[in-house]
Amino acid sequence: MTEQQASGDGVTGARHGRRPTMSDVAEKAGVSRALVSLIFRNAPGASEQTRQRVFDVAKEIGYRPDTAARTLASSRTRTLGVMLTIRNPFHADLVESCYAEADRVGYDIVLSTTVPTRDEERAVDALVGHRCEALILFGPKMSAAYLTQLSREHPVVAISRKVPDATLDSVHTAEAKGVRQAVDYLVSQGHRDVIHIDGGAGPGSAERRKAYRAAMRKHGLAERIRVIPGNHTEDSGMRAAEVLLSEDALPTAVLAANDRCALGLLGALHKAGVKVPQEVSVVGYDDSRVAMLSHIGLTTVHQNADELGRLAVRTAVERIESPNAPARELVLDPELRVRDTTGPPR
Amino acid sequence: MTEQQASGDGVTGARHGRRPTMSDVAEKAGVSRALVSLIFRNAPGASEQTRQRVFDVAKEIGYRPDTAARTLASSRTRTLGVMLTIRNPFHADLVESCYAEADRVGYDIVLSTTVPTRDEERAVDALVGHRCEALILFGPKMSAAYLTQLSREHPVVAISRKVPDATLDSVHTAEAKGVRQAVDYLVSQGHRDVIHIDGGAGPGSAERRKAYRAAMRKHGLAERIRVIPGNHTEDSGMRAAEVLLSEDALPTAVLAANDRCALGLLGALHKAGVKVPQEVSVVGYDDSRVAMLSHIGLTTVHQNADELGRLAVRTAVERIESPNAPARELVLDPELRVRDTTGPPR
DNA sequence: CTTCATCACTAGAGCGCGCTAGTAGAGCGC
DNA sequence: GCGCTCTACTAGCGCGCTCTAGTGATGAAG
Numbered sequence: 001m002t003e004q005q006a007s008g009d010g011v012t013g014a015r016h017g018r019r020p021t022m023s024d025v026a027e028k029a030g031v032s033r034a035l036v037s038l039i040f041r042n043a044p045g046a047s048e049q050t051r052q053r054v055f056d057v058a059k060e061i062g063y064r065p066d067t068a069a070r071t072l073a074s075s076r077t078r079t080l081g082v083m084l085t086i087r088n089p090f091h092a093d094l095v096e097s098c099y100a101e102a103d104r105v106g107y108d109i110v111l112s113t114t115v116p117t118r119d120e121e122r123a124v125d126a127l128v129g130h131r132c133e134a135l136i137l138f139g140p141k142m143s144a145a146y147l148t149q150l151s152r153e154h155p156v157v158a159i160s161r162k163v164p165d166a167t168l169d170s171v172h173t174a175e176a177k178g179v180r181q182a183v184d185y186l187v188s189q190g191h192r193d194v195i196h197i198d199g200g201a202g203p204g205s206a207e208r209r210k211a212y213r214a215a216m217r218k219h220g221l222a223e224r225i226r227v228i229p230g231n232h233t234e235d236s237g238m239r240a241a242e243v244l245l246s247e248d249a250l251p252t253a254v255l256a257a258n259d260r261c262a263l264g265l266l267g268a269l270h271k272a273g274v275k276v277p278q279e280v281s282v283v284g285y286d287d288s289r290v291a292m293l294s295h296i297g298l299t300t301v302h303q304n305a306d307e308l309g310r311l312a313v314r315t316a317v318e319r320i321e322s323p324n325a326p327a328r329e330l331v332l333d334p335e336l337r338v339r340d341t342t343g344p345p346r
Numbered sequence: 347m348t349e350q351q352a353s354g355d356g357v358t359g360a361r362h363g364r365r366p367t368m369s370d371v372a373e374k375a376g377v378s379r380a381l382v383s384l385i386f387r388n389a390p391g392a393s394e395q396t397r398q399r400v401f402d403v404a405k406e407i408g409y410r411p412d413t414a415a416r417t418l419a420s421s422r423t424r425t426l427g428v429m430l431t432i433r434n435p436f437h438a439d440l441v442e443s444c445y446a447e448a449d450r451v452g453y454d455i456v457l458s459t460t461v462p463t464r465d466e467e468r469a470v471d472a473l474v475g476h477r478c479e480a481l482i483l484f485g486p487k488m489s490a491a492y493l494t495q496l497s498r499e500h501p502v503v504a505i506s507r508k509v510p511d512a513t514l515d516s517v518h519t520a521e522a523k524g525v526r527q528a529v530d531y532l533v534s535q536g537h538r539d540v541i542h543i544d545g546g547a548g549p550g551s552a553e554r555r556k557a558y559r560a561a562m563r564k565h566g567l568a569e570r571i572r573v574i575p576g577n578h579t580e581d582s583g584m585r586a587a588e589v590l591l592s593e594d595a596l597p598t599a600v601l602a603a604n605d606r607c608a609l610g611l612l613g614a615l616h617k618a619g620v621k622v623p624q625e626v627s628v629v630g631y632d633d634s635r636v637a638m639l640s641h642i643g644l645t646t647v648h649q650n651a652d653e654l655g656r657l658a659v660r661t662a663v664e665r666i667e668s669p670n671a672p673a674r675e676l677v678l679d680p681e682l683r684v685r686d687t688t689g690p691p692r
Numbered sequence: 693c694t695t696c697a698t699c700a701c702t703a704g705a706g707c708g709c710g711c712t713a714g715t716a717g718a719g720c721g722c
Numbered sequence: 723g724c725g726c727t728c729t730a731c732t733a734g735c736g737c738g739c740t741c742t743a744g745t746g747a748t749g750a751a752g
Contacts, residue, residue: 001653002520004675019477021708032732037710047730062499067475068417069708072737077414086438089636095432096461103463108472111432111457115442117449126454129413131365153408174348234636263636270643270686290435290580290609296642297616307347329350340616367738378702383740393700415738418707 020063029057040065071131079108080316081127083120084138086113088232088260090288090305091138094159097309098136105317107133121146128154134316137161139203139232155319157312160303161203162329169319171311171330175204176211178301178334182255182283183215185336189344191253191281192221197230197240197265199257205232208285212255230257237264245272250280252345259284259291259300266296266341277343287337297340304332366409375403386411417477425454426662427473429466430484432459434578434606436634436651437484440505443655444482451663453479467492474500480662483507485549485578501665503658506549506649508675515665517657517676521550522557524647524680528601528629529561531682535690537599537627541572543586543611545603548578554631558601576603583610591618596626598691605630605637605646612642612687623689633683643686650678 022040026033031050039046039054046054057063071077080102084091095111102109110130112123120142127135134155140147144163150156151168158170186194196212199205209227216225228243230236237256241264244250256262262284269276276282284291284300291298311330319325368386372379377396385392385400392400403409417423426448430437441457448455456476458469466488473481480501486493490509496502497514504516532540542558545551555573562571574589576582583602587610590596602608608630615622622628630637630646637644657676665671 001657001679002677004677023708033709034711034732034734035730037708038731041710043711045730050730064471064474066418066477066708067472068414068423068477069737070710071414072412072418072707072739073709073711074737075710086432086441087635089435092432095459096463099461100463111459113441113457115445117442117446125410126413128410129416131412131414267643290636297613311347331348331350333347369738379739380702380704380741381700383738384701387740389741391700396700412738415707416740418709419738419740420707421740 019066020061021066022063024061025054025058025063028061029054077108077131077133078106079110079130079132080313081110081112081124081130081132081135082138083112083114083123083127083135083140086115088138088288089290090259090286090303093289093305094138094309094312097306098313101310101313105313107313107317124150133320136312136316141201141203155316155323157316157319159203159308159312162207166327166329169315169328169330171308171315171332172204173301173303173308173332173334175207175334176214178285178303178336179208179211179255180215181334181336182301183212183219185338186253186255186281186283186342187219187221189281189342191345193224193251193345194221194253194255195224195226195228195251196255197228197236197257197261199261200229200231200236202232202257205257208257226251230261232258232260234260234264234267237261237266238268239264241265241268241272245269245274250274253281253283253342255283255285257285259286259288259298262298262300262341263291263296266298276341279346281342281345283336283342292337292339299339299342300337302335302337307332365412366407367412368409370407371400371404371409374407375400423454423477423479424452425456425476425478426659427456427458427470427476427478427481428484429458429460429469429473429481429486432461434484434634435636436605436632436649439635439651440484440655440658443652444659447656447659451659453659453663470496479666482658482662487547487549501662501669503662503665504549505654505658508550508553512673512675515661515674515676517654517661517678518550519649519654519678519680521553521680522560524631524649524682525554525557525601526561527680527682528631528647529558529565531684532599532601532627532629532688533565533567535627535688537691538567539570539597539691540567540599540601541570541574541590541597542601543574543576543582543603543607545607546575546577546582548603551578551603554603572597576607578604578606580606580610580613583607583612584614585610587611587614587618591615591620596620598625599627599629599688601629602631605632605634605644608644608646608687609637609642612644622687625692627688627691629682629688638683638685645685645688646683648681648683653678 022036023033026036035046036054039051099109112126114120114123136157139160140158148167156168160172162170198209213225228240230240256265262282266282284298287300287302291300368382369379372382381392382400385397445455458472460466460469482503485506486504494513502514506518508516508518544555559571574586576586602611608628612628630644633646633648637646
């Protein structure tokens, strides 16, 4: 690493003084603080002329409303808290649709991500601390007990997680249906050795695992059922590949926990010289936009991110407006998207 | 979509009552509010016994400190604002390292992303509204004027963006060096028709474009210089592919604006049946973890995300502590990572 | 005994804003 | 003139917390 002193004004001068407040604007514009407040809230009751002058003054002295003070003073924050895993490309898709819908209904969004050094509880704490009026959790892995407790204290919408006897709203895809489609398709192609890398405690994993077992049994392949433990990261796909490659024979098809897992698996297989789909077919889950774009052409179970995000925001807002309404579960239909990582068995 | 009423308690009961405050905790624990405050700030001056009792009571009634009130009351927020583009996998890498370093130095991080419906200005406004003590901008595309103005009002660290005559701190990779390595390598493999899809107004694009031209000239390939306009999204790679495929002959190598652009390009080439690297070699830029993992095995210019994030946070904190220190520019060396999307020309 | 330090705790101001309850003044009808 | 309405504005409380300047109790030192 090299370090240089920027060639600009060298010493950057006495900057970053006291942050201007509403009173500063009011004083400079020759009006009361209350009027400035009113104007910045877009409330009626100020003349157009004064309004303009206040905005001009504000811009001139670099005034921006203080979110903290606003939040504190008003009972409403009109803010939704979103917990996500930033590494997950599917979550990026969801975030975009959430923003779009939140804009439409006049809410702000605050993001809080989990990273390896920051668990879900910390991410949630940050959102609650910001006084979000509702929490939208993308594929939460937290315990059902914690989730239930949380939903007692705040409006909570879970995406891609079904909670039995739920006291919270959830929006998800019919996991079983997606898995069934995938297995049916693989079997119709002639596959019999279809294995599943599961998502561990990840959202929807239990349902997918169950559905995989059921679908295999339906096709009379109960004896070929095999589940390799995994999770929702690329790493689990790579590890599963190691396991498979260490054995005598590869299965002819693998149903991965999600797209990330599938990508990890593909990477490891590719490194080992295994041809996809000639030697092994691979199916993902999510259809995150990246999977579609890359030249991988991943066959995967499509979840409608736009719709999931939109519904989550709408449900959250409705929950805020009527906290005592019955908990709802919105279920979207998935759809298998056949691309290039699947084909007939070798 | 189907909708079901969750099978739980049906009506969710009278929930989400008034949020408990410090006073509630104080009253229930039989101490003053000030003491509770002190305990939650981890300040000395309370007995171990009382401390424990207060924590117990807080947990029992579900108290969590209100960030807004905290922020308002204290001059410091110990919060760094990070502006990013959530779609960009490289930004995910950066976010992770920022969190890790922020934890180490005792700062919080607030994220604000740009999405198609939310531009950089709005993302920055949100951060400033949250009273972040410094802003860390991942590859900002805003005008130099706006950036300079912003840096006069707040400590600002830009990642991957060099600002001439800077009054702000920046942390980036030696763009030119990376591009030169890539061109040198391609030429050493025998390529002569090396074209460049540029990043438009994206961070570092100007430098990379310039370096590409210089490197080509150095190899006596001035006449082969060709820059296709693009940006930092997958879409631009796909569009560039369209352009190239509509022509008589493909170039033998393409230097993409970044990994996302390279991925889009690879996808489109693959769909058109063009073999990589046999017919065309492709080089990315960033080395986001996804590029490495996928079975793409993208040849790309590695930027050290861990180090970039770490340095950005450190620089931000140092800037907060000494606002008048000279602006700094930290430059890391990039490194070409040769994988599977490059080879000798056809 | 007094003095002083220390510990454990409290009172209360104020952070920047939203919002309710007001007021001053203009315009109007009678 | 009077009362009325309407527009354009203002006063000031309080949101939940931090933080300074305290208080009272205890114990050790002199």
